[in-house]
Amino acid sequence: MANRSASASATKAVLVMVVAGTMIFTLPTVMVLTVGMIPTFIAYATDRRKEKYKTVSVGSLNFVGALPLLVTLWTKDHSFDMGFSVLSDPFNWLMVLGSSSAGWTIYLVAPSIVSIFLQARIELSVERLKKRQVRLVEEWGEGVSGDRKSNQSGSSLGNSNKEQEDVGDAGSAQ
Amino acid sequence: MGIVVLKDQFEIDDSLHLPAYDSPTAKAHVCKSLTDGQSSLIALICDADVPMRTELLEGLKNFPGPGLVKPVDSGVVNWLPTGRRQPVLICEKPLGSRVFETLDTVIQPLSDNQIIGGFLTPAIATLRELASRGLTHRNIRPSNIFYADDSARLIMLGECISAPPGYNQPISFETLETGMANDAGRGMGTPSDDLFSLGVTLLSLLIGRLPVTKIEDPYQFMLDRINIGSYASIVGSHRIQQNMIEILRGLLADDLAERWPLSDVELWANGRRMTPKQAKLPTKAARPLPIAGFDHENIRSAAHGLSQNWHLSGDIIRGQDFDTWIQRSLSDEQIVNNLNKAIGSIQAIQSAPRAEDPRLIAKVILALDPAGPIRLGGFATHVDGIGTTLSVGFDDEVTRNQIAELLVSGVLKTWLGLQGRVKSEIMNFYGVLEKVEGFINLPGAGFGIERVLYELNPYQHCVSPMIEHLYITKTSELIPALEAVAQSDNLPPMPMDRHIAAFLSAHSEHIDERIMRPLTHKDNRPADEALKVMRILARVQSVYSNGAAPALCAWLKDLTNPAVQSFNNNKLRNQVERQVVQAAETGFVVALMRILDDSKVMELDKENYRKAQKEYEECSAQIHRMDAGLEQKENLAGELGEQVAAVIAGVIASIGTTVIVMIYLA
Numbered sequence: 001m002a003n004r005s006a007s008a009s010a011t012k013a014v015l016v017m018v019v020a021g022t023m024i025f026t027l028p029t030v031m032v033l034t035v036g037m038i039p040t041f042i043a044y045a046t047d048r049r050k051e052k053y054k055t056v057s058v059g060s061l062n063f064v065g066a067l068p069l070l071v072t073l074w075t076k077d078h079s080f081d082m083g084f085s086v087l088s089d090p091f092n093w094l095m096v097l098g099s100s101s102a103g104w105t106i107y108l109v110a111p112s113i114v115s116i117f118l119q120a121r122i123e124l125s126v127e128r129l130k131k132r133q134v135r136l137v138e139e140w141g142e143g144v145s146g147d148r149k150s151n152q153s154g155s156s157l158g159n160s161n162k163e164q165e166d167v168g169d170a171g172s173a174q
Numbered sequence: 175m176g177i178v179v180l181k182d183q184f185e186i187d188d189s190l191h192l193p194a195y196d197s198p199t200a201k202a203h204v205c206k207s208l209t210d211g212q213s214s215l216i217a218l219i220c221d222a223d224v225p226m227r228t229e230l231l232e233g234l235k236n237f238p239g240p241g242l243v244k245p246v247d248s249g250v251v252n253w254l255p256t257g258r259r260q261p262v263l264i265c266e267k268p269l270g271s272r273v274f275e276t277l278d279t280v281i282q283p284l285s286d287n288q289i290i291g292g293f294l295t296p297a298i299a300t301l302r303e304l305a306s307r308g309l310t311h312r313n314i315r316p317s318n319i320f321y322a323d324d325s326a327r328l329i330m331l332g333e334c335i336s337a338p339p340g341y342n343q344p345i346s347f348e349t350l351e352t353g354m355a356n357d358a359g360r361g362m363g364t365p366s367d368d369l370f371s372l373g374v375t376l377l378s379l380l381i382g383r384l385p386v387t388k389i390e391d392p393y394q395f396m397l398d399r400i401n402i403g404s405y406a407s408i409v410g411s412h413r414i415q416q417n418m419i420e421i422l423r424g425l426l427a428d429d430l431a432e433r434w435p436l437s438d439v440e441l442w443a444n445g446r447r448m449t450p451k452q453a454k455l456p457t458k459a460a461r462p463l464p465i466a467g468f469d470h471e472n473i474r475s476a477a478h479g480l481s482q483n484w485h486l487s488g489d490i491i492r493g494q495d496f497d498t499w500i501q502r503s504l505s506d507e508q509i510v511n512n513l514n515k516a517i518g519s520i521q522a523i524q525s526a527p528r529a530e531d532p533r534l535i536a537k538v539i540l541a542l543d544p545a546g547p548i549r550l551g552g553f554a555t556h557v558d559g560i561g562t563t564l565s566v567g568f569d570d571e572v573t574r575n576q577i578a579e580l581l582v583s584g585v586l587k588t589w590l591g592l593q594g595r596v597k598s599e600i601m602n603f604y605g606v607l608e609k610v611e612g613f614i615n616l617p618g619a620g621f622g623i624e625r626v627l628y629e630l631n632p633y634q635h636c637v638s639p640m641i642e643h644l645y646i647t648k649t650s651e652l653i654p655a656l657e658a659v660a661q662s663d664n665l666p667p668m669p670m671d672r673h674i675a676a677f678l679s680a681h682s683e684h685i686d687e688r689i690m691r692p693l694t695h696k697d698n699r700p701a702d703e704a705l706k707v708m709r710i711l712a713r714v715q716s717v718y719s720n721g722a723a724p725a726l727c728a729w730l731k732d733l734t735n736p737a738v739q740s741f742n743n744n745k746l747r748n749q750v751e752r753q754v755v756q757a758a759e760t761g762f763v764v765a766l767m768r769i770l771d772d773s774k775v776m777e778l779d780k781e782n783y784r785k786a787q788k789e790y791e792e793c794s795a796q797i798h799r800m801d802a803g804l805e806q807k808e809n810l811a812g813e814l815g816e817q818v819a820a821v822i823a824g825v826i827a828s829i830g831t832t833v834i835v836m837i838y839l840a
Contacts, residue, residue, distance in 0.1 A: 042675060053816035053817055053819060054816065077593055107820075111814070111819075114815040122800045125796075126801070129793045136793075137790075138744065138791050139744055140742055140787075143783075143791055144786045146791070
């Protein structure tokens, strides 16, 4: 148990060192990404759910909006100057903020649409169950619903198992 | 009014009454045989309330000689004048008139020769033939003898079937033993009883009227007969020719050992003459036993006195006087032995509880007079007369209770213990009595006093109020009778009652107690009762195969309707309803039963009903859950919507990233 914990800590340390090293060598990218992903940070800050659906929704689309900036940086000049130049372009900001707002839109609209679907599905199921109940009542009578004690107040069936005077004509004698 | 046909063999004209041939319990009508066109027949329409001696019909077949009005056949006819079915007895019509129109009629006395040649000789032949067949007439009296032809030479005995033995006999024509019994309880008796009646009838012919015309006090009359002998009491002051005294003394002797047998009568009729013997009177006690103001000087007199003063007898037999009278005044060892056998010692009587008085008195009377009738609670009957007594008096609750008490009291066992030799017929009857003792206190339908009635009277018609008027004597006639009832407007509550159940149990070998037992347990649900009845009637109808009974089936259909309605499945119920209607139309109860008595279908219906109830409950629960879900849909949709948003955004981002990368790489 102690060995496994120590091994996890070591892996974590190695990973942090690798990321930190990478960030040191890609500082313009880190700068553009940090600034471009501000809407995601805001979403993260306001996301109270453990699963972080809001962050995922806003962040994934925010990343798509920021990706052209990074590609420009990587393909033209991977420098702070180029980073600032990209960040100063309003069109780029429009792309970054537009995409993140699309993420926000999806996040805000989806529950309503899901609610509509859910309601429709429940109502359909209830309708189907009620129809089944109606059929049961039609088949078995009101008693099946428990509205009256029982249909069986009448009887319990099947619990067990020539020389002839003209008696039949005797009615005429009466 | 018109012609009624019996068994396609006899035409009876209900408008042509023949009062000259009436019996006290039967009206005579003109009758014609359809097979041979013979019109010298009479049809006696018998009283439905009085049982006939139907068992004699078989025994009297091919009866020889002209000395008896011979029965030809019997049956039941729809009798319009009374508006019911009545038993009918077809007899040969006597060619001459009745000798005595009524018991009060006075005729020209017959001469010795006329009596011996015209009456006694053929009567002896008739009685001999009856005795050889093991039968008795028990209906010999002046008003039941006929001239065999217009010449009035030959006298024949009248019919003996339309009423129980001795039922219509005045007590002066009965022996002491049978005369002390109730009219219906006199029993079939012996040839000796017929000879006694023959003797009194002979005396009537001799004097031209009844020797005892009016009996003011039957009790006193019987006491006189006991004390001074029947001969002295009946002949009284009538002047009798010397030559007739001998036979009259012989026939009217009270002591069975002294009464002439048939052979002696025959010898006398053939000319043998002897000095008349004085009648042997009962032994007198040293001092009399007073009962209700009468002094009783002999045993039989005391027995008769005790039986006629029932309310006093308990105190009498418990008293010291009675013991002293038995032990000292009577000095009869046989009687003391009888008393010991019947009740034990006198001390046993005195220590018995008061509630036992009726049984004790009956046993004491039997011990004093074992040959007399069984007397209990104020009524008296011979063993083989118990059935007819019950039949005649069934409507009287007192009679019913008396007979029920007699059967369970143990008095019958005492009677048997005190008898010497008992005829095999009587022993057979005693066997039936022992059998019915077990039924009498059973409460269910098919048992009780009704069962006793039908067990003791094999030819008894069913006296159920709903079918009594149809006079059915065979179980095979039950379904047609119920069909006739079902066609009437006022239907009884159920086509079965205690009488019908008892009638079936007693008279049908195909209906055993296993079939009748369910009726014992009364069910609160009428449909269940109807189903039980239906099972029995289905059995009866299938056993006797006596045709369809659609009205009865319709009646049963209505009664079992609640049972049909108890099917839970509507479709199944409708189907069963249709099947029941179709089955009822066929007129076969068994077809109805097959539908309504199918336990598998019923069980399946119940099981499916339970399943349906459970399914309904589950549906309700699901609806409830969904309604609750609908109320919380915003919460549910919030989380699910965010998941969906993340997924959609992720998918769009993946696609967008891929596109952008490809654009810049291109």
